[in-house]
Amino acid sequence: MNWLRDLLLPAQGSAYAGEIDKLFLFITLLSAFFFLLIAALTGWFVWRYRRARVAAPSSTVTHSLALELTWTLIPLAIVTGIFFWSFNQYVAASVAPGDAMEIQVTAKKWLWTFEYPNGTRTINEIHIPLGKPVKFVMSSEDVIHSFYVPSMRLKQDVLPNRYTELWFTPTAAGMHTLLCAEYCGRSHSDMLGRIWVDNDAAYQKWLEEGDESTRSMPLKELGKMIYESRGCSTCHSIDGSRGQGPSFTGVFGHEIKLADGKTVQGDANYIRESILQPQAKIVAGYEGIMPTFQGLLREREIVALIEFIKSLK
Ligand code: HEC
Ligand SMILES: [Cu+2]
Incomplete structure (x- = not known):
């Protein structure tokens, strides 16, 4: 069935994509089977019982218990099976493992916008390590969006004033497209x-040096x-006005007065x-409220x- 999967669906990028695809293909093939069966029977009945061939229909037919039980119980068994199959997957996809990033x-x-546990923030682009579970905790600042990564088989609404979650384990290195759905x-x-899925070495390099685009950006x-x-x-202006912290205009090359009465030279080390x-x-004149950016x-x-x-x- 792999050729059919490749024809219908994008390449699999997450650990549960395989399971989801099996269920999807099963439902697709089942629907195709019943479509063909019903269409063929309809056609055959139209031809077999056409007016020219059959006299006025007999009125003695009421119903057939065996037939009605068959067409009730078989579909019931099938949809109940599909329910438990997919419910199982739904539960697995809902609960992230404790060690997920x-x-x-x-x-x-x-x-x-993406924000990592260490405070790194990126826009429209993230790097995640191959084979390690990741969890996205999502919310919206305005309207409803939807986080959709076809190759990971992920889709989840992103709502204002509420958090929604997704998790997965990426299994295919390379670039995966994220869309708003x-x-x-x-x-x-x-x-x-x-979404860049990196092997360990590439992920470490990214952590240390950042994106291609920022790596080549001029320092200033x-x-x-x-x-x-x-x-x-939020605390430092660049137009000289005072905020929670001093403006950045008066730092470099200036003598800076400290709270303990000393002065220091505003240089790179400072x-x-x-x-x-x-x-x-x-x-x-300021309070020591600035958080450290160490690490x-x-x-x-x-x-x-x-x-x-x-x-x-
Ligand atoms: C929550 C507010 C806040 C944030 C956010 C903040 N700072 Fe500060 N910063 C301060 C305050 C208050 C001072 C002055 C008190 C002190 O020296 O700690 C200060 C002092 C400084 C100084 C020394 C300025 C001088 O005039 O001598 C520098 C440089 C600086 N911050 C850089 C940064 C950089 C770079 C960032 C962002 C990566 C940052 N700060 C984020 C509040 C903040
Ligand atoms: Cu959107």
Whole structure:
């Protein structure tokens, strides 16, 4: 049946795709069988009992208990079988194993945002390790979207004000297409994502160095992107205005007054330390509320942030 599966369905990318496909093919073939049987019988009866051949129908026929039991009990057994078969799969697909890596997914018009346990955030693109279970915890910032990955046999609505979940174990390395399957407005069709399933080495490389696109991005630009995407912008302005933290315009090349009365030179080392150990030196007039980004930023991202702050005069 593999040729039929390949004809009807995309290549299998997750551990339970095989089970789902078996059920799908069974129902498809069963429907085809009954369609052909009923259509053939109908045709044959039309021909066999045509008016020219049969006199007026006899009125003595009432019903046949045997026939009625047959066409009730056989379909009942079949659909009951399908119910338990699919319910079993539904339960398996609903409950994620405890060691699954959890990724937060946020849908909004018109993109997907992913957030890893270590705080890494990506847009429309994620990398996951081959053969390890992953769990997506999903919600929407606006309307209803639907997370749909045909090759993984995954589809789940993503709703505002509620979390929905999905889990699977990727079994095919390479790129898998993610779509939004719930019409959500003008640019619905732009909600295309890529799920990269990496082997261990490629996944480690991605964790350390990031995407192809960010790897080749100039440092200053990357720094600006991280400033916006990793939340620095909620506390630090770049126009000189005071927020919860000092503006980034007055840092690089400036003498900075600290809360303990000392001053330090605003150079690359100071910025680096401020990001990784924010409590080490507290700027005068501010509270030490900045969270540490130790372990949350890649080496190149820290350098990029320094370059970005340097570029602000
Ligand atoms: C919750 C708010 C908050 C966030 C988010 C935050 N910071 Fe800070 N940051 C502060 C505060 C408050 C200070 C000043 C107190 C201190 O020195 O710890 C500060 C200080 C700094 C300083 C020293 C500034 C100076 O004028 O001497 C740097 C550099 C810095 N943050 C970088 C970052 C970067 C880069 C990010 C994002 C990756 C970030 N911060 C995210 C609140 C925040
Ligand atoms: Cu959508």
